[in-house]
Amino acid sequence: MLTRESVxxxxxTVMDPEVPVISVVELGIIRDVDxxxxxxxxxxxxxxxxxxAMHEIEDDIRTALLGAGAxxxxxRMTFAPAWTTDWIGAEAREKLxxxxxxxxxxxxxxxxxTLTRRQIPVQxxxxxxxxxxxxxxxxSTACKAIHVCNACRQPFDExxxx
Amino acid sequence: MTTHDDxxxxxxxxxAATLSVAGxxxxxxxxxxxxxxxxxxxxxxxxxxxxxxxxxxxxxxEEDIALSNMALDLVGQANMFLGLAGEVEGAGRDADALAxxxxxxxxxxxxxxxxxxxxxxxxxxxxxxxxxxxxxxxxALAGCGHAGVAALAAKSLKEDKYHLRHSSEWVVRLxxxxxxxxxxxxxxxxGLWRYTGELFEYDVIDEAVxxxxxxxxxxxxxxxxxxxxxxxxxxxxxxxxxxxVMASGGRRxxxxxxxxxxxxxxxxxxxxxxxxxx
Numbered sequence: 212m213l214t215r216e217s218v219x220x221x222x223x224t225v226m227d228p229e230v231p232v233i234s235v236v237e238l239g240i241i242r243d244v245d246x247x248x249x250x251x252x253x254x255x256x257x258x259x260x261x262x263x264a265m266h267e268i269e270d271d272i273r274t275a276l277l278g279a280g281a282x283x284x285x286x287r288m289t290f291a292p293a294w295t296t297d298w299i300g301a302e303a304r305e306k307l308x309x310x311x312x313x314x315x316x317x318x319x320x321x322x323x324x325t326l327t328r329r330q331i332p333v334q335x336x337x338x339x340x341x342x343x344x345x346x347x348x349x350x351s352t353a354c355k356a357i358h359v360c361n362a363c364r365q366p367f368d369e370x371x372x373x
Numbered sequence: 374m375t376t377h378d379d380x381x382x383x384x385x386x387x388x389a390a391t392l393s394v395a396g397x398x399x400x401x402x403x404x405x406x407x408x409x410x411x412x413x414x415x416x417x418x419x420x421x422x423x424x425x426x427x428x429x430x431x432x433x434x435e436e437d438i439a440l441s442n443m444a445l446d447l448v449g450q451a452n453m454f455l456g457l458a459g460e461v462e463g464a465g466r467d468a469d470a471l472a473x474x475x476x477x478x479x480x481x482x483x484x485x486x487x488x489x490x491x492x493x494x495x496x497x498x499x500x501x502x503x504x505x506x507x508x509x510x511x512x513a514l515a516g517c518g519h520a521g522v523a524a525l526a527a528k529s530l531k532e533d534k535y536h537l538r539h540s541s542e543w544v545v546r547l548x549x550x551x552x553x554x555x556x557x558x559x560x561x562x563x564g565l566w567r568y569t570g571e572l573f574e575y576d577v578i579d580e581a582v583x584x585x586x587x588x589x590x591x592x593x594x595x596x597x598x599x600x601x602x603x604x605x606x607x608x609x610x611x612x613x614x615x616x617x618v619m620a621s622g623g624r625r626x627x628x629x630x631x632x633x634x635x636x637x638x639x640x641x642x643x644x645x646x647x648x649x650x651x
Binding site for chain 1 (some may be wrong): 442447453
């Protein structure tokens with residue numbers, strides 16, 4: 212018999228297809244779980260509007276829950292509140308760093324932006340140096356920026372704050 | 374439903390409200406909130422498509438990636454806004470149906486976004502003018518009284534802030550760069566300026582959706598946009614064109630010839646294989 216807790220346990224095994232070291236739960240995109248007999252409804256919020264991995268994540272969630280004994284799985288999308296990297300917990304941030312991706316800093320709060328970039332240095336996930344430079348705020352996936360470490364010369368991704 | 378009066382002016386009938394949009398021929402107008410959402414969605418779909426044309430053609434690898442990322446965000450946003458438009462319309466059309474099976478006259482994007490991509494300077498200048506508008510507009514819309522619209526605006530705003538920072542930095546770099554880059558940036562600005570007025574038009578659709586809680590103060594929006602754009606262009610050492618007569622028409626389905634060509638490409642697969650999935 213599935214419970215809310217057991218569904219969360221199953222979801223904790225569904226990894227982000229682009230960053231396979233953190234789960235969809237750790238990513239903060241699971242907003243709600245509802246279990247009615249063997250019908251599980253999972254409410255998910257997208258990371259970026261156009262993230263192509265969202266469809267795959269939806270399929271992975273469905274497959275995992277059907278495998279765990281759910282008779283029917285509904286994946287609902289919600290847009291409010293909008294996803295923020297602030298929902299990624301401390302443990303998951305360490306996993307990102309160990310995987311070679313600098314974890315996100317604090318997301319900018321509401322309101323407008325400064326037109327020049329913030330100067331907070333991003334720490335190199337490989338050597339730990341703060342002597343790094345931003346190469347581009349757009350990287351290999353919607354959620355990453357590209358940096359280069361001046362100390363160890365290693366280019367690296369940053370999970371960008373949003 | 375839509376009817377026409379003697380002057381060939383469509384009358385929009387939505388519930389008890391009857392609205393007329395002067396000077397528009399032919400195409401069907403939807404309920405005001407649907408029209409409003411189509412404007413939001415179509416701006417992003419068409420501009421996203423224009424940016425996607427750079428995929429594999431960017432001047433440097435990072436730019437290729439950046440423009441493609443921005444394209445992805447915008448098409449994703451279009452998917453949300455058109456999806457909501459379809460829901461509100463209630464005629465069984467989803468975002469794909471709206472994107473791939475409407476004609477040019479049924480598109481509601483501003484003319485600015487449909488212009489051909491031009492050179493990199495043109496693409497970046499257009500992006501900057503749009504991003505500044507989009508960020509300020511979405512910021513206002515995110516606080517409006519319609520929960521569904523506000524949610525999509527808040528979501529899109531986060532992404533567009535990154536776009537704006539990127540495009541504004543490039544405008545400064547190109548404008549205050551070499552003679553060649555400055556010449557091209559100025560030429561782009563001169564060509565694009567006449568398409569900026571349309572972004573701040575206020576019409577019967579805006580008036581009608583206000584009753585549903587969707588309210589954005591266009592005059593305040595323009596003044597914020599104007600000071601932001603002036604600040605960046607000044608840093609870029611570029612001159613704002615003077616005495617320009619503004620172009621208009623996209624919001625009512627009157628487009629430049631470029632939109633038809635864009636749609637022909639964008640819609641070709643969906644129309645050749647209706648209902649296909651992959």
